Amino acid sequence: MKTLVLGTGNPILSDDGVGIKVAQEVGEKLNDPQITVAETSEAGLRLLDSIVGYDKVIIIDAIQTKKGKAGQIYRMKPEDFSYAKHLSSPHQINLVTALELGKMLNLMMPQKITIFTVEAKDITNFSEKCTPEVEQAIPEAVKMVLEELVG
Amino acid sequence: MKKIMIDPITRLEGHGKIAIFLNDDGGVANVYFQVPELRGFEKFSEGRPAEDMPQITQRICGVCPEAHHMASTKAxxxxxxxxxxxTAKKLRELLYSAFYVTDHTTHFYILAAPDFVMGPDAPPAERNILGVIAKVGLELGGAVIRTRHENHWVIQTIGGRPIHPCFGLPGGVSKAINEEERAKIEEIAKSSVEFGKLSLKVFDDVVLKNKEYLDMVLSDTFTHRTYSMGLVDENNKVNFYxxxxxxxxxxxxxxxxxAPRDYLEHVAEHVEPWTYLKFPYLKNVxxxxxxxxxxxxxYRCTPQSRLNAADGMATPLAQEEYEKMYSTLGGKPAHYTLATHWARLIELxxxxxxxxxxxxxxEITSPDIRTIPTATPDEGIGIVEAPRGTLTHHYITDERGIIKKCNLIVGTTNNHAAISMSIKKAAVDLIKPGKEITEGLLNRIEMAWRPYDLCLACATHSLPGQAPLEVTIYDAQGNELKKLSQGIS
Structure with missing residues (x-):
């Protein structure tokens, strides 16, 4: 099964980059030619470009919810991602619309998409480091992604 | 005083708020366009080798990394x-042109077309790319995806990486292209020309042949007579690079x-207490x-402004369309904000x-791609036309090339004053005492800023959410009277 692990976010904007950090760590633990690990700062149509042709896709992103606690990890499906950061770039289109568009145009869309999101604390200060609360959540997020790959 | 909040703006990178304050009569008293600020980029850059800046600055924004990479490389x-x-200059411009094709395609079909193809009063659930394709045809949808996909391949092939190029170096680029790559790029370029022609035909069919839309384009509600800015070549023709x-x-x-090095003699920045974003203006006015x-x-620097600021286009088909546009709009310069969509397609x-x-x-496949720098670095300014406006990178370093100071004026920021004015004018013209405030009406106000293709991700960044739109109306005492919302779970 051709699988993509895609970290999304901005690696120089504090917790915004957590998805990319998780994906990088997952990549270090894997050696399977069927699994591609990639990162992107993009959303919308470019996200669609990235996932076309894979059977299974796991996306990792930062999120900010109204009552969330920094470092909290959520396992989500495309339908309920509406508060994920990069999956919903209003500059383009959100993931659900992108997926619908892909189907409409008969592109080879993944059968299964899982999204892991990590509750972010700081996404306005430029830094290559995450805040301690989010940093501490990375090992658990990596574990969840690895389990998802097996399952 | 009553207050209407649109929070956040739909289909816009970055979280913005439009606050519309009504007077006691129910007319518009004032309008504020606010965005949150990303902090600390200057500090983040200080102490880093200048050569890292093309890689770092393109990470500021998820929308136009190629523009930052290019302005930074020129700096x-x-x-x-x-x-x-x-050859290095030509390879840079070739990549940058492919980037323009993808970016302008995205803006027109994803952001602009839904308003015209579906109509400004269509429900938001239909006013999107899916609605456009359902109405205009799957073939066009396929062409949009294919054009973007192929030009991303061009960017990757020349730039070394998809999305974030790594080829810009002081004095040139890091790799050449071979004949096989060149031939494939030529095919993509030719098909992009056909796509550009097709897109102008879509605009012609959907907007220009519809009197109601054309009247809206030419209406005073969407008109501002400002200065126009844009990069020009030695013949005063539009140039992006x-x-x-x-x-x-x-x-x-x-x-x-x-010349770019003199920008501070011409542009200054005004500060308002109600927003973090600055308002660049012409210093000598x-x-x-x-x-x-x-x-x-x-001043404005949008596709329409760039065409206004130039004497024409440097390529034949675009020049024909340029002449047609000004003849339809009643002469040059044009100040019709909604016609910016037309100008954008001519640029495409x-x-x-x-x-x-x-x-x-x-020369394009020549291996002569770099002049090795030998002088001591001190200060450098680079300017390109980003799709959203003139983009300036300004660095000051020590003699080792370590950044001491960095200043960026990003595309959208240039248009900040004009965007605020456009929103206010549309709000004043559309919200009248006793007239019900509907979603369609609010979308018409959004249509006033959509042509600017504003991307706040450089100046700021996106915050969470599927772009919910919330409008709250307060009475003169600040009590909530009515709330309109869409996309809020």
């Missing part, structure tokens, strides 16, 4: 006092034309507030035609 040329080889910044006044007369006209230093066609010219240039 490095100036910083290290080095002239890139002819290089040249001088030219500014024409609201009558179209050249006001100034300057002066800041007179959020007003139109020759006495106000407010130009970018594709320019790709064809560059990829057929005998």
């Amino acid at each position: 490095l040329d100036a910083l290290f006092h080095v002239e890139p080889t002819s 290089d040249g001088k910044v030219r500014v024409v006044d609201p009558e179209g007369k050249e006001f100034c034309k300057y 002066g800041w007179k507030g959020f007003v139109d006209g020759k006495d106000s230093g407010v 066609l130009y970018a594709a035609e320019r790709m064809v010219e560059l990829v057929r240039d005998p």
Whole structure:
């Protein structure tokens, strides 16, 4: 099964980059030619470009919810991602619309998409480091992604 | 005083709020356009080697990394006092033209077209790309995806990486292209020209042949007579990659034309207490507030402004369309904000035609891609036209090339004053005492800023959410009277 692990976010904007950090760590633990690990700062149509042709896709992103606690990890499906950061770039289109568009145009869309999101604390200060609360959540997020790959 | 909040703006990178304050009669008293600020980029850059800046600055924004990469690379040329080889310049411009094709395609079909194809009053659930494709046809949808996909391949092939190029170096680029790659790029360029022509036909069919839309484009509600800014080549033709910044006044007369290194003599930044974003204006006219006209230093740099600021397009098909546009709009310069969508498509066609010219240039596959810098670095300024406006990178380093100071003026920021004015004018014209405030009405107000293709991700960044739109109306005592919302779970 051709699988993509895609970290999304901005690696120089504090917790915004957590998805990319998780994906990088997952990549270090894997050696399977069927699994591609990639990162992107993009959303919308470019996200669609990235996932076309894979059977299974796991996306990792930062999120900010109204009552969330920094470092909290959520396992989500495309339908309920509406508060994920990069999956919903209003500059383009959100993931659900992108997926619908892909189907409409008969592109080879993944059968299964899982999204892991990590509750972010700081996404306005430029830094290559995450805040301690989010940093501490990375090992658990990596574990969840690895389990998802097996399952 | 009553208050209407649109929070956040839909289909916009970055979280913005439009606050519309009503007076006691129910008319519009004032409008504020606010965005949160990303902090600390200057500090983040300090102490880093200048050569890292093309990689770092393109990470600021998820929308136009290629523009930052290019402005930064040009700032490095100036910083290290080095002239890139002819092939290097052409490869940079070729990549940049492919980027323009993808970016303008995205804006038109994803953001602009839904308003016109589906209509400004269509429900938000239908007013999107899916609605457009369902109405205009799957074939066009396929062409949009294919054009973007192919041009991303061009960016990756020349730039070394998809999305975030890594080829810009002071004095040139890091890799050449071979004949096989060149031939494939030529095919993509030719098909992009056809796509550009097709897109202009779509605009013609959907907007220009619809009297109601054309009247809206030409209406005073969506008109602002400001100065126009854009990069021009040595013949005063539009250029995205290089040249001088030219500014024409609201009558179209050249006001100034300057090299990037002189930008601080011409542009200053006004600060308002209610927002973090600054308002650049023409220093030699002066800041007179959020007003139109020759006495106000407010300028715009949008596709329409770039066409206004130039004497024409450097490629034949785009020139034909340029002439057609000004003849339809009643002469040059044009100040119709909604016609910016038209100008954007003419730029798309130009970018594709320019790709064809560059990829057929005998020098394009030459291995002579770099001049090695030997001078001591001190200060460098690089300017390109980003799709959203003139983009300036300015670095000061020590003698080792370590950044001491960094200043960026990003595309959208240039248009900040004009965006605020456009929103206010539309709100004043559309919200009248006793008239019900509907979603369609609010979308018409959004249509006033959508042509600017504003991307706040450089100046700020997106916050969470599927772009819910919330409008709250308060009475004169600040009590909530009514709330309109969409996309809020």
